[in-house]
Amino acid sequence: MTMQLSTTAKITWCPGCPNNAILVAFRKAVTELVESGVVKEENVVACAGIGCHAKILDYLNMNTFNALHGRAIPPAVGMKAANPNLSVFVFSGDGDSYSEGFNHLVHAAQRNDDINVMIHDNQIFALTTGQSTPTSPKGHKGGARPSGSIEEPIDPLRLMLTAGATFVARSYAGEIEKTKEIIKAAHAHKGFSFIEIAQPCITFFDTRDFFKDNIVWLPEDHPKGDRRAAYEATQREDGKVPMGIFYHVTQPTFEEQL
Ligand code: SF4
Numbered sequence: 001m002t003m004q005l006s007t008t009a010k011i012t013w014c015p016g017c018p019n020n021a022i023l024v025a026f027r028k029a030v031t032e033l034v035e036s037g038v039v040k041e042e043n044v045v046a047c048a049g050i051g052c053h054a055k056i057l058d059y060l061n062m063n064t065f066n067a068l069h070g071r072a073i074p075p076a077v078g079m080k081a082a083n084p085n086l087s088v089f090v091f092s093g094d095g096d097s098y099s100e101g102f103n104h105l106v107h108a109a110q111r112n113d114d115i116n117v118m119i120h121d122n123q124i125f126a127l128t129t130g131q132s133t134p135t136s137p138k139g140h141k142g143g144a145r146p147s148g149s150i151e152e153p154i155d156p157l158r159l160m161l162t163a164g165a166t167f168v169a170r171s172y173a174g175e176i177e178k179t180k181e182i183i184k185a186a187h188a189h190k191g192f193s194f195i196e197i198a199q200p201c202i203t204f205f206d207t208r209d210f211f212k213d214n215i216v217w218l219p220e221d222h223p224k225g226d227r228r229a230a231y232e233a234t235q236r237e238d239g240k241v242p243m244g245i246f247y248h249v250t251q252p253t254f255e256e257q258l
Contacts, residue, residue, distance in 0.1 A: 003031045003041065009058040018173035018199045018208075022120060023056050025179035026089070030062070032180075033187060039087045046089045047076045049096035051127045052201070053120035056091050070101025073108050076115045077254075084255045087187060090117040095125040098134040098156060109163035109192050111254040116186045116193040119156065120173070122201035130204030140205070157234040160194045161227055161247060167193035168230060168247040172215055173200070174208075178243075185245060191253050198241065211241065218244030225249050 005027045013019050026046075033039045045063040048054035049072035057064040065075050072092045080088045097105045097119055108115065124142060125131040131142040132149040135156065139148040160168050167189040171179040179197060186193035200207040216236065222244065223229045230247035 003034055005030060005061050007059055007061045011059065012055060013052060014203045016202055017052070018202070019052060019056065019120060021173045021176050022053075022118070022179065022197055022199060023059055025173075025176045026056070026118075026183060027060070028176070029180045029183040029187070033087070033184065039187075043085055044087045044089070045076075045079060046091060047072045047079075048091040049093065049101065051093035051096045051120075051125070052122070053091050053093040053096065053199075070096050070099070071104065072096060073101065073104040073115070073117065076117075077108060077111075077113050080113060080115050081255055081258060084114070088115040089183075089187075090115055092117065092119050093126075094119060094121040094123060094133045094135045094156075095127075095131075098154065099125075102134075105194075106159070106163045109160050109165040109194065112164065112166055112191045112251055114191055114253040114255055116183070116189075116195070118183070118195045118197055120199045121156070121196055122199045122205060123153075123207065124201055124205045126201040126204055130201075136205075142204075155234060156196050157194075157246060158231055161231050161234075164192075165194045165247070166191040166249050166251050167245070169194070169245045170196040170198065170234075170241075170243045172198045172211055172243060174211070175215075175243075178217075182245060185248075189248060189250075191251060198243075214240045216240045216242050218242055218246065222246070 047065045050069035076090045123135045131144045134154045
């Protein structure tokens with residue numbers, strides 16, 4: 001029997017929002033994991049924080065938990081520690097986990113919690129109409145800062161590599177098949193998996209044209225076990241945005257050592 005992961009909830013994302021593509025990629029990944037016998041449907045759970053990303057839980061017919069703003073990760077950590085048989089996925093946003101709850105992201109990476117974190121990074125607080133976040137480009141003009149932000153953006157991948165994440169990847173929402181494969185690879189990884197998903201907000205910060213021209217996928221022979229090589233590979237001199245699996249190593253997980 002084919003798995004049914006959709007719900008009857010009305011989709012309230014803006015028409016054409018790339019969050020829809022992330023939803024499709026995730027449904028496909030989970031369906032393939034369940035139908036191939038890798039996981040049991042009842043052992044899959046997803047958490048989310050607050051933001052446009054979090055609506056995804058309404059459209060997933062599975063075990064879910066909607067946490068407070070910036071707090072998608074703590075319940076995921078607790079679930080996995082209490083029941084290591086679970087496959088735990090976390091949806092969060094750049095406003096949710098790079099701004100409001102960044103400490104949780106850093107410490108989950110440090111502990112090597114065996115959870116899979118996906119950040120829908122649209123480089124703004126979209127649900128509250130477009131204020132700057134830590135990944136907004138310098139000069140970004142939002143309602144709260146009409147003259148433009150003055151900070152340089154953070155590099156989440158480099159921060160995660162420094163914090164100790166054992167699986168670090170980036171994908172693009174519009175690349176559904178590639179995102180699905182990265183989600184499955186993250187799930188296969190035992191330990192903390194971090195996936196940054198570039199997700200344009202077509203209403204408040206439409207970066208689709210930029211990504212159409214500037215995505216570069218890592219070569220097949222990228223050395224995934226080399227943290228320094230991963231660090232170097234996250235940025236390019238020509239301003240293009242590298243994507244793929246940057247880093248993947250096996251280390252004892254928090255749950256194994258608990
Ligand atoms: Fe998507 Fe932006 Fe609309 Fe939110 S505001 S649903 S991120 S297009």
